[in-house]
Amino acid sequence: xxxxxxxxxxxxxxxxxxxxxxxxxxxxxxxxxxxxxxxxxxxxxxxxxxxxxxxxxxxxxxxxxxxxxxxxxxxxxxxxxxxxxxxxxxxxxxxxxxxxxxxxxxxxxxx
Amino acid sequence: xxxxxxxxxxxxxxxxxxxxxxxxxxxxxxxxxxxxxxxxxxxxxxxxxxxxxxxxxxxxxxxxxxxxxxxxxxxxxxxxxxxxxxxxxxxxxxxxxxxxxxxxxxxxxxxxxx
Numbered sequence: 001x002x003x004x005x006x007x008x009x010x011x012x013x014x015x016x017x018x019x020x021x022x023x024x025x026x027x028x029x030x031x032x033x034x035x036x037x038x039x040x041x042x043x044x045x046x047x048x049x050x051x052x053x054x055x056x057x058x059x060x061x062x063x064x065x066x067x068x069x070x071x072x073x074x075x076x077x078x079x080x081x082x083x084x085x086x087x088x089x090x091x092x093x094x095x096x097x098x099x100x101x102x103x104x105x106x107x108x109x110x111x
Numbered sequence: 112x113x114x115x116x117x118x119x120x121x122x123x124x125x126x127x128x129x130x131x132x133x134x135x136x137x138x139x140x141x142x143x144x145x146x147x148x149x150x151x152x153x154x155x156x157x158x159x160x161x162x163x164x165x166x167x168x169x170x171x172x173x174x175x176x177x178x179x180x181x182x183x184x185x186x187x188x189x190x191x192x193x194x195x196x197x198x199x200x201x202x203x204x205x206x207x208x209x210x211x212x213x214x215x216x217x218x219x220x221x222x223x224x225x
Contacts, residue, residue: 032211043201043216044154051211089153093211098167101153 002027004092006102014110019077021105023090026071030092033066033073034099039086047088048075080109113138117202117217125225126192132220134185134202140215142166142208143185145177146201148219154201160185161208192224 003026013019025033034049050057050064050073057064061080066073073092077084090102115136124130134143141162146154159167160179174196176188185202202217 034213036216043218045216046213049213087151098156098159099154099214101155104151104153 002030002092002094002098002100004090004100004102006090006105008105009103010106010108012108012110013080015080015082017080019075019080019084019107019109021075021088021090021107022072023074023092023102024070024072025092025100027092027094028068028071029094032093033064034091035064035075036089036091036101037086038089038104044089077107080107082109082111085109113215115202115204115215115217117200117220119220120218121221121223123223123225124189124192126194128192129188129190131189132187132200132202132222134187134204134217135183136204136215137183138204138206138215139182140204140206141182142205143179144203144205144214145175145185145187146203146216148199148201158187159208166208189222192222194224197222197224 006023031052036044037047038044048064061078063076087104089104091099093099118133143160145157148154157171158177163179174191178186199219201219203214205214206212
């Protein structure tokens with residue numbers, strides 16, 4: 001099955017700086033890569049996703065890049081704000097939506 | 112309405128009890144999921160229902176029994192659980208299992224087995 005590795009496990013950034021989280025996946029057939037944000041005590045919420053036919057996608061301060069050859073994808077958050085503090089999970093799946101999640105990155109934005 | 116609603120929010124049950132978790136969505140989604148999440152860990156897939164039929168069972172012990180009575184409702188029946196089953200149980204739904212679109216998660220049921 002799919003195996004997703006996520007780094008780093010914790011990330012502390014100064015408000016206004018950028019944050020980058022990296023994930024690698026094992027199954028070359030994976031074609032959908034969502035990123036979820038989970039605030040403490042709350043539900044995971046999709047923040048951005050990318051499909052295998054696209055190399056990069058951006059939504060305001062959030063961007064995701066995908067390198068299919070290297071089998072890795074990354075989340076970039078620019079101009080970080082305190083409300084960006086949360087746990088971020090990457091995931092990968094083939095067509096059956098059997099999401100394999102990374103272990104998570106706890107992001108802390110220091111004011 | 113882009114909500115997945117789960118009840119109850121919290122549940123404490125003894126190891127001999129029988130209880131049920133409920134999940135409801137009215138977005139017309141035909142794929143519904145149960146996940147288990149332990150503290151500081153990612154969600155782990157338990158079951159997938161597609162068009163009200165069980166599509167994936169991730170080798171979950173039989174003390175967890177899912178049910179999908181109709182396209183809007185998903186239940187998880189619990190019986191003879193163990194303390195290690197204490198976790199946050201998340202329900203999610205998406206448009207179609209095979210389409211790889213956004214999964215909407217409910218707020219979860221925090222289960223404690225005593």
